[in-house]
Amino acid sequence: xxINRHALMSGFSVVKSYCGHGIGELFHCAPNIPHYxxxxxxxxxxxxQTFTIEPMINAGVxxxxxxxxxxxxxxxxxxxxxxxxxxxxxxETGVEVLTARLPSSPNVLPWLNA
Numbered sequence: 001x002x003i004n005r006h007a008l009m010s011g012f013s014v015v016k017s018y019c020g021h022g023i024g025e026l027f028h029c030a031p032n033i034p035h036y037x038x039x040x041x042x043x044x045x046x047x048x049q050t051f052t053i054e055p056m057i058n059a060g061v062x063x064x065x066x067x068x069x070x071x072x073x074x075x076x077x078x079x080x081x082x083x084x085x086x087x088x089x090x091x092e093t094g095v096e097v098l099t100a101r102l103p104s105s106p107n108v109l110p111w112l113n114a
Contacts, residue, residue: 003055004037015056015081017064017073023050023087036062045090050098054085 007014020033034041035055045051056064060079067074075081087098 001037003035003053007055007057011059013058013060013062015058015062015064018054018056020052020054020085023052047090047092049090050087051090052085052087054083056081056083 004014014036016034016036016039019035022029022031022033031043031045031051032041033051033053035053056073058064058075058079058081060075060077063076064073064081065076066072085099089096089098
């Protein structure tokens with residue numbers, strides 16, 4: 001719900017066709033992690049579980065279309081979209097972002113730090 005609220009407050013929408021997922025013996029496994037409000041996901045994550053958040057945020061409507069190649073997804077209204085992914089581990093005291101940048105990570109996008 002936090003992702004959806006932040007996107008809407010910034011004038012964007014969240015794609016509903018794709019979601020985050022659990023990481024286990026299979027790379028894409030349960031649970032599904034929707035990034036939009038009023039979804040039907042149930043349950044509470046427990047310590048030791050690993051999952052992704054990977055919202056697709058659109059400048060226009062939330063709907064998307066898949067090209068005939070069966071792979072390429074585009075926004076239904078042709079506006080821009082962005083998608084980023086993080087992998088998180090639920091711990092006894094909270095959550096650890098396993099894909100967070102480290103202080104020693106190279107500064108490959110210097111304009112983000114400006």
